[in-house]
Amino acid sequence: xxxxxxxxxxxxxxxxxxxxxxxxxxxxxxxxxxxxxxxxxxxxxxxxxxxxxxxxxxxxxxxxxxxxxxxxxxxxxxxxxxxxxxxxxxxxxxxxxxxxxxxxxxxxxxxxxxxxxxxxxxxxxxxxxxxxxxxxxxxxxxxxxxxxxxxxxxxxxxxxxxxxxxxxxxxxxxxxxxxxxxxxxxxxxxxxxxxxxxxxxxxxxxxxxxxxxxxxxxxxxxxxxxxxxxxxxxxxxxxxxxxxxxxxxxxxxxxxxxxxxxxxxxxxxxxxxxxxxxxxxxxxxxxxxxxxxxxxxxxxxxxxxxxxxxxxxxxxxx
Numbered sequence: 001x002x003x004x005x006x007x008x009x010x011x012x013x014x015x016x017x018x019x020x021x022x023x024x025x026x027x028x029x030x031x032x033x034x035x036x037x038x039x040x041x042x043x044x045x046x047x048x049x050x051x052x053x054x055x056x057x058x059x060x061x062x063x064x065x066x067x068x069x070x071x072x073x074x075x076x077x078x079x080x081x082x083x084x085x086x087x088x089x090x091x092x093x094x095x096x097x098x099x100x101x102x103x104x105x106x107x108x109x110x111x112x113x114x115x116x117x118x119x120x121x122x123x124x125x126x127x128x129x130x131x132x133x134x135x136x137x138x139x140x141x142x143x144x145x146x147x148x149x150x151x152x153x154x155x156x157x158x159x160x161x162x163x164x165x166x167x168x169x170x171x172x173x174x175x176x177x178x179x180x181x182x183x184x185x186x187x188x189x190x191x192x193x194x195x196x197x198x199x200x201x202x203x204x205x206x207x208x209x210x211x212x213x214x215x216x217x218x219x220x221x222x223x224x225x226x227x228x229x230x231x232x233x234x235x236x237x238x239x240x241x242x243x244x245x246x247x248x249x250x251x252x253x254x255x256x257x258x259x260x261x262x263x264x265x266x267x268x269x270x271x272x273x274x275x276x277x278x279x280x281x282x283x284x285x286x287x288x289x290x291x292x293x294x295x296x297x298x299x300x301x302x303x304x305x306x307x308x309x310x311x312x313x314x315x316x317x318x
Contacts, residue, residue, distance in 0.1 A: 022052050022054075023049050023052040023054050023055055023056065023059075026045045026046075026048045026049035026052065027045070027046070027049040027056075027059055027062070029045045030042045030043075030044075030045030030046040030049060030059075030062060030066075031062065033045060034046075034062065034065070034066060034069075037069075039066050039069045039070050040070070042062075042066050043063070043066045043067070043070070046059055046062050046063040046066055047063065050063065057082070057083065057086040057087075058083065058086075058087070060079045060080075060082040060083035060086075061079075061080070061083040061087075061090070061092070061093055063079045064076045064077075064078075064079035064080040064082075064083060064093075064096070065096065067079065068096060068100065073100045073103065073104065076096075076100060077097065077100055077101075080093055080096060080097045080100075081097070084097065089120050090120075091117055091120050091121050091126075094113050094114075094116045094117045094120065095113075095114075095117050095125075095126070095129075097113045098110050098112075098113030098114040098116075098117060098129065098133070099129075101113060102114075102129070102132075102133055102136075105136075107133050107134075107136040107137035108137055110133040110136075110137075111130065111133040111134055111137050111139065111142070114126060114129045114130040114133050115130055117129070117130070118130050118146070122150075122155050122156075122159060123159075124158070124159065124162045127146070127150075127159045127162050127163060128162050128163075128165075128166055130146065131143055131146075131162075131163050131166040131167075132166060135166070143163060146163070147160055147163060147186065150163075151189060157190060157193060157194075160186050160189070160190060161186065161187075161190060161199070161200065161203070163186060164182070164183040164184075164186035164187060164203065164207075165183070165203075167179040167180065167182045167183040167186075168180060168183045168203075168206075168207060168210070177211075180207055180210050180211055181211070183203075183207050184204060184207045184208065184211075187200050187203050187204040187207060188204065191204065196227050197227075198224050198227040198228045198231070198234075201220050201221075201223045201224035201227065202220075202221070202224040202231070202233060202234050202237065204216075204220040205217050205218075205219075205220035205221035205223075205224060205234070205237050205238070205241075206237060208220060209237070209240065209241055209244070214241050214244060214245055217237075217241045218238060218241050218242075221234055221237050221238040221241065222238065224237075225238065230261045231261065232258045232261040232262050232263065232264065232266070232269065233258075235254045235255070235257040235258035235261065236254070236255065236258035236268075236269060236272065238254045239251050239252075239253075239254030239255040239257075239258060239272065239276070240272070242254065243255075243272075243275075243276060243279075248276060248279050248280045249280070251276050252273070252276045252277065252280060255269070255272055255273040255276050256273065258272075258273075259273050265296075265297075267293055267296075267297045267300045270289055270290075270292060270293040270296070270297075271289075271290070271293055271302070271306060273289055274286045274289035274290045274293065277289060278313065283313065283317055286313065287310065287313055287314060287317070290306055290309070290310040290313070291310065293306060294306060294307060294310070
């Protein structure tokens with residue numbers, strides 16, 4: 001009797017192992033095909049893997065992801081929901097679900113799932129996406145709730161800065177200039193906590209200049225430079241404000257510093273200084289700098305415009 005019982009146990013173990021290897025084999029092959037971007041074939045293997053008696057629910061995520069790659073978003077949603085019913089706090093599953101809803105212009109559901117992402121992992125990615133979804137859903141009040149939560153919790157306060165940057169994006173400013181004031185309010189709250197934070201000071205200067213508030217823009221630009229005097233961006237920003245104020249002497253002063261510290265080799269620094277020289281009737285210097293720009297940068301968006309402008313200056317100067 002004992003020998004017969006042992007044989008039954010061995011037979012049972014073999015069946016279990018066989019079943020496990022079947023799921024593992026199909027799933028592993030599906031992953032391999034997915035990584036090779038053979039999504040239709042990967043779909044077949046993931047589907048088969050999930051049909052096995054020992055199928056693991058995490059495979060629903062891979063199947064959803066494959067449908068998403070094939071631009072079959074409704075099918076992807078179906079399997080993300082199955083996956084999330086077993087793993088409700090999985091960040092990737094929540095994020096991908098939210099992104100599909102966002103792509104479908106279903107901003108209410110997008111907000112719901114991006115908020116869940118934020119709850120699971122309050123990171124820059126989740127707060128940026130959540131902010132965009134709330135704006136599209138015309139639910140800006142919820143963003144202010146998130147901002148207050150960030151400032152009153154142990155979360156990284158930089159998350160509020162990310163929200164401000166979304167407010168400042170050109171897409172939203174074109175529709176509602178109150179967003180820029182909201183961004184400024186965030187920068188000022190951040191500066192109350194970190195008054196010498198260069199990034200926040202510089203951001204405040206840029207935001208004020210977008211509103212045409214040149215006085216505050218210069219003030220915060222100067223504060224940024226007191227923290228980082230060799231900043232190309234801050235020198236250029238202050239120079240730009242002086243250019244808008246038609247104070248060309250101060251404009252050139254700061255543009256020349258920006259040019260000196262232009263480690264990123266930004267063509268705009270060259271052209272900005274050249275235009276300032278031209279406005280100051282320092283024509284020879286302007287011509288030389290425009291020439292340097294064309295030679296140094298093989299391709300940039302306004303190259304033809306600069307070439308035509310240079311020809312006109314030379315023509316007028318002869």
